[in-house]
Amino acid sequence: MKLNVQTLNQLFLEARTHKAWQAKEVPDSLLKEVYDLAKMGPTSANCLPMRILFIKSSLAKERLKPLLDAGNVEKTMAAPVTAIIAYDLQFYERMGELYPMVDAKSWFVGNEKFSQKTAFQNSSLQGAYFILAARACGLDCGPMSGFDNTKVDEEFFKNTSWRSNFLINLGYGVPEKLPPRLPRLVFDDVAKII
Numbered sequence: 001m002k003l004n005v006q007t008l009n010q011l012f013l014e015a016r017t018h019k020a021w022q023a024k025e026v027p028d029s030l031l032k033e034v035y036d037l038a039k040m041g042p043t044s045a046n047c048l049p050m051r052i053l054f055i056k057s058s059l060a061k062e063r064l065k066p067l068l069d070a071g072n073v074e075k076t077m078a079a080p081v082t083a084i085i086a087y088d089l090q091f092y093e094r095m096g097e098l099y100p101m102v103d104a105k106s107w108f109v110g111n112e113k114f115s116q117k118t119a120f121q122n123s124s125l126q127g128a129y130f131i132l133a134a135r136a137c138g139l140d141c142g143p144m145s146g147f148d149n150t151k152v153d154e155e156f157f158k159n160t161s162w163r164s165n166f167l168i169n170l171g172y173g174v175p176e177k178l179p180p181r182l183p184r185l186v187f188d189d190v191a192k193i194i
């Protein structure tokens, strides 16, 4: 069944990347709800490598601030929550429960290149599912790659197997502050059916 227009608008057609934020709190319970939708999106061999660190307190925000590109500081400081979408390089430790039909862990142990590719590819997908799940829950998003991944990993994930992928500011945007929508490529520019 095709979704109705109102739903398509909320998820895609009217959803925007927000940079100005209302001073309205995002409850932790809503972040959990968003994750519980996003986790249902498909990943290769159900490997689920995405990990998320939600930066919510002003103390945590101050730790993130110097690691951001200058153009991302103001919007990130104003956002009620910033999610660090990360991946676990040792995601394969959970494969026994997540994909029990075969010994999937053995595909990755000792194969750093394949593990890295799988973790990055699938956590990027899961981050995209997270954006759509957040929109489905009535939140606005502001994804960002303009930050120092190495420094973020050092600051927040030192001595762990987590690595940062990208950031998402989360909250309730200020539509009046949005710039005009940028163009999108049309089907014939990007797709071939053979």
Ligand SMILES: Cc1cc2nc3c(=O)[nH]c(=O)nc-3n(C[C@H](O)[C@H](O)[C@H](O)COP(=O)(O)O)c2cc1C
Residues within 6 Å of the ligand: 015, 016, 017, 018, 071, 072, 142, 143, 144, 145, 146, 147, 166, 181, 182
């Ligand atoms: C992975 C990713 C990284 C992005 N990085 C930044 C960023 O560092 N700073 C920024 O201002 N916008 C960033 N953006 C926002 C994009 O420019 C924006 O989503 C795009 O222009 C579409 O805007 P719209 O959703 O309002 O149509 C990023 C978006 C994505 C998905």
